[in-house]
Structure formats: C-alpha cells, structure tokens
Amino acid sequence: MSPFTCPRERELSTLLHSGHWPRACPDDLHTHVASCRNCSDLVLVTGALQAARRHTVELPRLEPAGAIWWRAQLRRRNAAIEKVGRPILGAQIFAVAMALVVVAAIAISQFGNWSVWFSDLPGTFHLTALIPSSMSENSTLWIIVPVITTIALLSGILAYFASEKQ
Amino acid sequence: MSWESIIPNVLAGESQSLAGTAPAAAMDNEQFAAFYARSARSLWAYLARVSRDPGLADDLTQEAYVRFLCADRPQDGEVAARRYLFKIATNLLRDHWRRPQSSSIDEIPEAVFAATASEDHSESVAMLGLAMAQMRPRDRQLLWLAYAEGYSHHEIAQITGLASASIRLLLFRARRKMARLLRDGGEA
Ligand SMILES: [Zn+2]
Numbered sequence: 001m002s003p004f005t006c007p008r009e010r011e012l013s014t015l016l017h018s019g020h021w022p023r024a025c026p027d028d029l030h031t032h033v034a035s036c037r038n039c040s041d042l043v044l045v046t047g048a049l050q051a052a053r054r055h056t057v058e059l060p061r062l063e064p065a066g067a068i069w070w071r072a073q074l075r076r077r078n079a080a081i082e083k084v085g086r087p088i089l090g091a092q093i094f095a096v097a098m099a100l101v102v103v104a105a106i107a108i109s110q111f112g113n114w115s116v117w118f119s120d121l122p123g124t125f126h127l128t129a130l131i132p133s134s135m136s137e138n139s140t141l142w143i144i145v146p147v148i149t150t151i152a153l154l155s156g157i158l159a160y161f162a163s164e165k166q
Numbered sequence: 167m168s169w170e171s172i173i174p175n176v177l178a179g180e181s182q183s184l185a186g187t188a189p190a191a192a193m194d195n196e197q198f199a200a201f202y203a204r205s206a207r208s209l210w211a212y213l214a215r216v217s218r219d220p221g222l223a224d225d226l227t228q229e230a231y232v233r234f235l236c237a238d239r240p241q242d243g244e245v246a247a248r249r250y251l252f253k254i255a256t257n258l259l260r261d262h263w264r265r266p267q268s269s270s271i272d273e274i275p276e277a278v279f280a281a282t283a284s285e286d287h288s289e290s291v292a293m294l295g296l297a298m299a300q301m302r303p304r305d306r307q308l309l310w311l312a313y314a315e316g317y318s319h320h321e322i323a324q325i326t327g328l329a330s331a332s333i334r335l336l337l338f339r340a341r342r343k344m345a346r347l348l349r350d351g352g353e354a
Contacts, residue, residue, distance in 0.1 A: 005334070017316040038338075041345035048348055049314040052294045056211035059220065063228055065199035065206075071228075072235030079236070 006038040016046045096155045103151055193235070202231065205248050208315065213255055215298065215314075216306045222262065230255040249317075253325045256307065263303065297347035305340035312337055 012029065015021040021043065022030065033039040107114070193201065206227060213230075214223035230251060239250045298306055304326075311317045311325060319337070323330035 005338075041341050044345045044348055045309065045341050046313040048290065048294045048297075048344075049309060051290060052215060053208070053211055053310075053314040055291055056215055057207035059214070060207060060210040060224070060227070062202075062206050062210070063224075065202040066195060068202065068228055068231045069195050069198050069235065072232045075232060076236050 006036055008032055008036070009038060009042060012039050012042055013046075016043065016050075092158070096158055100152070100155055103148075107148065198235065201244065201247065204244075205251060206231070209251055209255055212252065212310055212315065213259065215310055216303060217259060217262070218295075218299065226255060226258045226262070229258055233258075249321055249325060252311070252315075252317075253327075256325055256327075259303075259307075293348060293351060296351075297344055300347050301340065301344060305336070305343070308333070308337050309340050309344055313341075 008029065012021065012033065015025055015029075033043055209230060210223050210227045213226050214220045217223060217226075233254050234247075234251050237250075237254070239247065301309070307326060308322060311322045312319075317325065319333040320330055322328070322333050322337075326333075328336070
C-alpha cells in the first residue's frame with residue numbers, strides 16, 4: 001500500500017459518488033473515516049465539490065444549441081473549401097514554375113539561332129531608331145532582356161492572382 | 167461544379183479514411199441539441215470553476231462544442247463523447263493560459279459564485295471559492311474532474327494528457343491541501 005492510499009478509499013469513493021454516503025453505509029466505515037486522514041479528506045473535499053457543482057450548473061445562460069450547430073457547419077464548410085483550394089494553388093505555382101523553366105531552357109538552347117533572328121529584327125521593324133546609337137552593337141540583348149522580363153512579370157502576376165483567389 | 171457539391175465528397179472521404187471514427191457533425195441538429203442539453207451545464211461549471219472566470223467559461227463552452235462538432239471523435243456512446251468534450255475544453259483552457267495577453271487567473275474575483283448562492287449555501291460556496299483560489303489551476307482541474315465529475319484516474323489522464331501513473335499522487339497532494347484549506351475556512 002502506498003502512503004497516499006487507504007484500502008477503504010475505493011469503497012468510500014463509490015458510496016460518495018452514488019449518493020449513499022453517509023446514510024446508507026456500514027457503521028464500521030463511519031468509524032474508519034473518523035480516524036483515517038485520507039478518508040476524512042476524501043469525504044470533505046468530495047462533499048464540497050459536489051455541492052459546488054450542484055450550485056454552479058444552475059448559473060450559466062447557455063447559447064442556443066442551434067446557433068452552435070450552425071456555427072460548426074460553417075466552420076466545417078470553410079475548412080473543406082480551404083482543403084480543396086490548397087492543391088489548386090500548389091498546382092498553379094508549380095505550373096508557373098515549370099513554364100519559366102521551359103522558357104529558360106528553350107532560350108538557352110536556341111540562343112544561337114535566335115541571336116541571328118533577333119539581330120535582323122531591329123532592321124526589319126526599323127527598331128534601330130529606338131536604340132541609342134552607342135548601344136546598337138548589343139541590339140540582340142536589348143530585345144531578349146525585355147522579353148524575358150515580360151515573361152517573368154506575367155508569371156509573377158499570375159502567381160499573385162492565384163494567391164489572391166485563394 | 168459548385169463548392170457545395172464538392173464539399174460533401176471531401177467530408178465523406180475524410181470520414182472514410184479514419185477507421186473507427188466518424189465526424190461528430192454526423193450528429194444531426196436535434197441529436198446535438200439533446201446532447202448539449204445534457205452536457206453543457208456541467209462543462210460550463212468545470213470551465214468556470216477551474217478558470218474562476220464565468221465570462222471565459224461562456225466563450226470556451228461555445229468554442230468547445232464547435233470544435234467537438236468539427237472533429238472526428240470516437241463513436242463509443244455518450245460517456246466517451248462527454249469525456250472527449252472535457253478534453254477539448256481542457257486543451258482550450260491550457261491554450262488560454264499559455265497566451266501572454268490573458269490576465270492572471272488568480273486576479274479574477276470569485277464573487278460571482280458566492281453572490282448567486284442561496285443563503286443556506288453562501289458560506290460553504292464562498293469557502294470553497296477561497297480554497298479553490300489558493301490552488302494551482304492544474305490542481306483545480308484534477309480535483310473537479312475527480313470529485314465533482316467523478317472521473318477515474320484513467321479517464322482524467324485521457325482528458326488532461328497527464329500520465330496516468332502521476333494522477334494518483336497529484337490528486338492526493340491536491341486533495342490534502344484542499345481539505346486543509348476547507349478546515350481552515352479557505353485561508354492559506
Ligand atoms: Zn481510510
């Protein structure tokens with residue numbers, strides 16, 4: 001037996017919770033409780049807390065059950081929407097990232113062919129007039145950089161709108 | 167396809183994936199109302215007496231039921247449902263105490279309980295309030311669950327998350343202190 005238990009505590013506890021203490025109990029238990037510190041503590045504390053419970057359960061002004069039920073339905077619905085939306089946002093970001101990678105890969109692999117085509121472009125569309133004369137030697141770069149920047153910008157805007165929608 | 171048509175499938179998928187559990191929302195409005203009527207007052211009393219703050223008990227009682235309805239809970243009947251509800255409420259109390267902006271629970275007056283007691287009981291209710299105020303929150307929880315609600319040590323371990331083996335010793339110490347305070351008229 002541990003120092004903080006009494007062999008009659010379980011029996012006493014059952015009688016206390018069933019409401020049989022103190023009237024419907026054997027006399028020897030009364031005698032025991034009078035001389036046992038553990039059991040007298042148990043009787044005192046259980047009696048006080050049970051009385052407090054009987055008093056306290058009368059106090060609350062409870063919200064109607066229907067209001068709580070509908071609030072829970074709303075929260076479940078919002079949670080479900082969020083759950084459905086999460087993979088969609090993930091897929092959008094993934095698609096944008098993949099598009100950027102593909103564009104970059106194509107740009108790198110085709111750089112040689114495009115540089116020839118791009119170098120002809122300013123002459124074809126008379127864009128040379130727009131490029132400062134000092135920079136005209138790097139005209140290919142002047143076309144590629146804005147194109148890549150525009151693609152990146154569009155991707156960013158797409159990702160932003162995807163997150164806003166979420 | 168509308169969101170409303172997707173959601174039931176998602177929820178059904180969730181419930182099917184958890185063997186042995188089902189969403190509490192499977193409980194319809196009327197079933198919930200009956201369960202609420204039988205359990206809400208004792209849950210509120212637990213929250214109010216442990217927190218010593220009836221206003222907080224109002225808020226946490228509502229939140230506990232909303233979470234209960236949203237959760238996948240074990241379907242072992244009403245006794246298990248009540249225990250699960252007390253577990254949710256216990257976690258809410260713990261979260262509240264952990265929040266730095268929450269006021270110290272020892273600063274909250276006990277007056278509301280004594281003020282509402284009948285003349286016959288006002289002295290004992292006030293004395294219990296004074297004694298409870300001297301106890302640590304965890305001890306108040308353990309005492310209330312064990313002696314006001316009549317939960318076993320095993321059930322208290324499930325509700326509080328404390329180790330089952332330590333409940334006996336913690337309860338013994340809390341009970342001894344509480345009994346001493348009650349004998350001394352609630353004064354430390
Ligand atoms: Zn004893």
